[in-house]
Amino acid sequence: MTLLTRTEGAHAPAPNGPKRGRNLAAVPAFVFMALVAGYMLLPVYWLIVSSTKSQGDLVTTPGLLPAEWHLGENLSALFSQQDGIYPRWLGNSLLYAGLGAAVGTLLAAMAGYALAVYAFKGREAVFSVVLGGVLVPATALALPLFLLFAEVDATNSFWSVFLPSIVSPFGVYLSRIFAVASIPEEVIEAARIDGAGEWTIFWSIALRMMSPALVTVFLFQFVVIWNNFLLPLIMLQDERLYPVTLGLFTWQSQTSRAPDLQTLTLVGALVSVVPIVITFLLLQRYWRAGLAAGAVKS
Numbered sequence: 001m002t003l004l005t006r007t008e009g010a011h012a013p014a015p016n017g018p019k020r021g022r023n024l025a026a027v028p029a030f031v032f033m034a035l036v037a038g039y040m041l042l043p044v045y046w047l048i049v050s051s052t053k054s055q056g057d058l059v060t061t062p063g064l065l066p067a068e069w070h071l072g073e074n075l076s077a078l079f080s081q082q083d084g085i086y087p088r089w090l091g092n093s094l095l096y097a098g099l100g101a102a103v104g105t106l107l108a109a110m111a112g113y114a115l116a117v118y119a120f121k122g123r124e125a126v127f128s129v130v131l132g133g134v135l136v137p138a139t140a141l142a143l144p145l146f147l148l149f150a151e152v153d154a155t156n157s158f159w160s161v162f163l164p165s166i167v168s169p170f171g172v173y174l175s176r177i178f179a180v181a182s183i184p185e186e187v188i189e190a191a192r193i194d195g196a197g198e199w200t201i202f203w204s205i206a207l208r209m210m211s212p213a214l215v216t217v218f219l220f221q222f223v224v225i226w227n228n229f230l231l232p233l234i235m236l237q238d239e240r241l242y243p244v245t246l247g248l249f250t251w252q253s254q255t256s257r258a259p260d261l262q263t264l265t266l267v268g269a270l271v272s273v274v275p276i277v278i279t280f281l282l283l284q285r286y287w288r289a290g291l292a293a294g295a296v297k298s
Contacts, residue, residue, distance in 0.1 A: 044273075045064070046063055046064060047266060047269060047270050047273075048270060049063070049064060049065070049066050050063065050266045051071060051074060051263075051266050051267045051270045052066060052067070052069050052070060052071040052074070053066075053067045053068070053070060053263070054067075054068065054070045054073075054074075054263070055259060055260055055262065055263045057070075058262065058263055058266075071267075074263055074264070074267040075267060075271075077260075077263075077264060077267075078264050078267045078268055078271070081264055085239065085240075085247065086244070086247065086264075086268055086271075088240060089242050089243060089244040089246075089247035089248075090244050090271070090272065090275075092241060092242060092243050092244070093226055093243040093244040093245070093272070093275075094275060095158075096161055096162060096165060096225055096226075096228075096243055097165075097222050097223075097225040097226040098222065099162070100162055100165035100166050100221070100225045101218050101219075101221040101222040101225060102218065103166045104165065104166040104167065104168045104171060104221045104225075105168075105171060105214055105217045105218045105221055107166060107167070107168075107171075108168050108171030108172045108174070108175045108217055108221075109175050109179075109206075109207065109210060109214055109217070110202070111130075111172045111175065111176075112171075112172050112173070112174070112175020112176035112177075112178065112179050113175065113176075113179045113183075113202060113206050113210070115127055115130075115172070115176045115179075116175075116176045116179035116180045116183070117179065117183070117185075117188060117206075127176065130169045130172050130173060131169070131173060132169075133169030134169045134170050134173060138228075138230065138231070139230055141164075142230050142231055142234050143234070145164050145231065145234075145235075146234045146235060149235065155235050155236075156235065156236055156237045156238055156241070157235075157241070158241060160235040160236070161228075161231060161232050161235055161236065161241075161243070164231060165221075165225045165228065165231075168217075168220075168221050168224075170220065171217045171220065171221055174213070174216065174217050174220075175210070175213070175214070175217060178210050178213030178214070178217075179206065179210060181213075182209045182210055182213060183205075183206055183209050183210065187205060187209075188201060188205070188206075191205055211286075212286050215283050215286035216286075218283070219279065219280065219283060222276075222279060223276060226243075226245075226275070226276060227245065228243070228245065229245045229246060229249065232245070232246045233246055233249070244268065244272045245272070247268075248265050248268050248269055248272070251264060251265045251268070252265045
């Protein structure tokens with residue numbers, strides 16, 4: 001009896017065998033993801049290292065190797081250049097992106113909610129037009145927008161950059177998907193039976209149910225507006241209205257006759273990334289919940 005037990009035990013599979021096999025099979029995937037992550041983070045590392053160098057070290061030392069630490073001096077020079085024009089550019093970008101994303105998200109939520117909840121003639125045709133707008137590149141719309149604003153003498157103004165930024169077909173598309181997934185028809189019908197009006201239902205019920213998903217829309221819109229370059233380039237001539245992307249481009253185009261601007265451009269690019277990173281970190285748990293809600297459609 002003892003011999004039989006020992007024999008069976010000798011042939012019994014190890015309890016951790018399948019788990020260990022799965023771990024080994026996942027190694028190539030982890031290695032591949034690590035390589036992809038390193039490839040994507042390499043420009044960020046180069047930007048951080050380059051921002052700590054002086055102008056002389058920037059052109060005489062290898063790009064990926066650090067040199068003497070001059071980040072404090074570079075930041076001081078950045079914020080004092082041209083009587084402090086960079087902080088104004090940064091504030092312009094925050095205003096364009098923050099306010100534009102907030103208003104754009106609200107408009108997208110209204111449109112997406114209406115397309116999801118109300119049945120009206122031509123609803124699918126309207127939604128198809130919205131999907132068509134998603135496919136149109138922003139570069140194709142820049143010149144027509146300039147001509148439209150030129151007709152009303154509104155170029156070179158805050159509104160010429162802000163108003164086009166609040167229209168987001170992709171935001172409307174996401175909002176409709178999220179509204180379908182997160183707002184049960186029974187809740188809307190119960191609110192109507194209780195005497196709530198349509199605006200009350202939207203503001204008090206629908207927005208709260210869609211709030212995690214709308215954070216995702218806000219983040220997408222914020223990043224798109226923050227990185228917008230072509231529209232301000234076409235619309236604006238006054239440097240005081242420039243967003244940070246266009247302002248850094250103007251400095252970079254002058255480096256041939258003012259080499260010190262090369263360092264300021266790199267440091268300015270590094271500083272311009274900080275608001276986006278902070279926004280993502282603050283809203284991280286909300287946009288994750290929004291992506292999960294959009295992945296399940298009832």
